[in-house]
Amino acid sequence: MPRKMKKEEIDQKIEEATQILREIAGNRQIPRNIRRAAEEAITILHDESLTPAVRAANSISIMENMAYDPNMPVFARMWVWKAVSILEPIRD
Secondary structure, eight states: OOOOOOHHHHHHHHHHHHHHHHHHHTOTTSOHHHHHHHHHHHHHHTOTTSOHHHHHHHHHHHHHHHHTOTTSOHHHHHHHHHHHHHHTTOOO
16 A cells, blocks of 8 residues: 655645646647646646645546647647656545
8 A cells, every 4th residue: 555645745746747737838839728728737736625636636637638639749748747647646
């Protein structure tokens, strides 16, 4: 069974993923719908009414949809998968 993460570790992972999503949201080479989805994922990651695991899972779902968008540039797709891998270990 994986060890339970401390709040500080969870907060750090959420902030790392948020930084990547901000890069995507602010990059004009990325289509607008994908930038909007990145902003939505950021909003969900910082929604304190949800548990960290739910926030991570919901934003991962959005990011997976982003990654499979055929208009997604390859470099941005790599950023998305990096953010997903950062958030995946977060559990309640």
